[in-house]
Amino acid sequence: MFWGRVPVLLAALFVSASAVDAQEFKLEEVPSVTTVAPARLKPKTIVFSDHRDDKLADAGTGLIRFEDWGRERPLQKQFLSLFPGYVEPTIKVSVHGIPKSYTEKLHIYVVEARFPIEKAPGAIDLARYTRIDVLEKIDPSIKHRRITADETAPEADPQSAYNRHPGRRWCEAPGSLCIESRYPLEGKLPVGIRLANKLEEGGKKISEFMEFQTEIRVLPPEEIDRLALAKLTGVETPVAGVLEQTIFHVNQVMQFGKLLAVLQEHPSDPNRTIATVFMALAVETDVLERKKEFESVPVLRNLIPAQVLMGKSSFNSGNSISAGLPDYVRNRIRAIAEGFGQ
Template sequence: MISKTPFGRMVTVLAALFVSAGALEAQEFKIDEVPSVTSVAPSKLKPKTILFSDHRDDKLADAGTGLIRFEDWARERPLQKQLLSLFPDYVEPTIKVSVHGIPRSYTEKLHIYVVEARFLIGKAPGAIDLGRYTQLEVLEKIDPSIKHRRIDAEQAAPQADPHSVHNRHPNRRWCEAEGSLCIESRYPLEGKLPVGIRLANKLEEGGKKISESMDFQTEIRVLPLEEIGRSNFARLTGLDAPVAGVLEQTIFYVNQVMQFGKLLAILQPHPSDPGKSVATVFMALAVETDVLERKKEFESVPVLRNLIPAQVLMGKSSFNSGSSISAGLPDYVRNRIRAIAGQFEQ
């Protein structure tokens, strides 16, 4: 029985994490794949070139998906886990379910998709307005396919939904940080994916139907200098320069497939040219492991064999199309990183 959409739940998170720009603007930047961007010296950065790594070939990564088990990530890369999780002490959530009427608890295992990108900006950090990305009208213009509405702390799902309590922030409520923008967003799935969802719904033997639109909640904020000073962002970037600004986008609720998402865009002055900036972007998406393992139920239906979640997620399915979200995670993320670079250059 098919009960989860393989890709739609994921693409919504990506839409929230990565701002879009015009196609021409995005094409101005090229992608240069490297094993790790933090090991590349600033002197090696070139204009209009983005150093990029999503660690799919790392020893820690699963060979089939390129994703890393959360527990391995936390053990081997504790600084990333600290700064790119929902909050530093985040652990895989304990979920309560009912099996044949008997309540039981189990740990929701997660896999992490980790992205690093670094690029040069031809102006000083002080000339880059990160605060514009905390304005709803700017977000609406950036990607009109995603519809947003403001929400407050009372409407944040981890507060209002008992099934999401594990994503509550331990020190404050989501949407209460000073200067933050909190939004609830809806993204209608594109390309061939809605066709596959409709077919899966027809074959569904009962229970909740798969939605053709995705809902998620996001907190976006520019971190205050005192918070930057308490954190280890310079260690995370590996760049010997003061951190001048940090934009943080946190997905604290997604209705399906994902547990959370986090993006950090960190600005530092170029060590040898204060009139230029080095931007380092980190992204982590926590995918529910059981979604990646769902295979047999799709393989048993001939027309859905190419809808296997892991294949769709990584852009290896005939249901993937275009160059945007429906293209699959690797292509879409690269396009959105280009868009971020283009926005910062404006």
């Protein structure tokens, strides 16, 4: 019954400047970023959509069922899933000593953002985001250590084998940075965890920290499907660069996370760039459905997972991870824009 383990994953996805430094940029909410033509973009303005009001989205959470996402937006699924062809994993469990398999149903939180950069695509150094010294300056509360392919959970832990890449091992792509990150939860959230652990004696204890493994890389030219990516972004100019960040293991609740930043030449000015950023987080559906067990305990009624996840609980606080997904994502997108423009 953990509620705080999903938002932290965004810290690994959004490698960027600090939120404080990024306040120059403002957000303009739109129904769909990919329908906003480059000519309509304004300086220091990010058009943004997290699709919480889409007809596909669940009214209570703003998240989209994985199967609906794949059916209605197959191009997004192709590029934003853990890997192309990814399906909801089959999990093996033991029920009264009898091994059984079931499909782990997922919901997706999908974010799109687009903004202009006042310099040519070739002047933007995406490779700097694959250096651990850059990551360490982003958020001091998150500690990183470099890992090898042998240390990844999908290789070392049979229970995580369903997240193995079918074409290669994680962390073996040339030029990639692979890290394991640890984040101690902040604000009011640890208090809620301790209370929940105390009231649920004998059950599995909720951790007060998150651990996740991430691969970050700049796609080499031979791996860039330029036609498909141009169709994904809705911008017709050539794709000049792609930064890909993949969370392939999380110690609790999340199945995966993916960020894709696509740089293209501005249609009317070769010395300017259009950046389109996509992000998808796959949340286990059963986490969103855990409600009754919290409502029955008065002190935990504000700890309902879906409410905390979407920043609608009294346990949410601040402007960072503890604020919930919507506020935190918006701050990180601002930071990405600032970082690309430096």
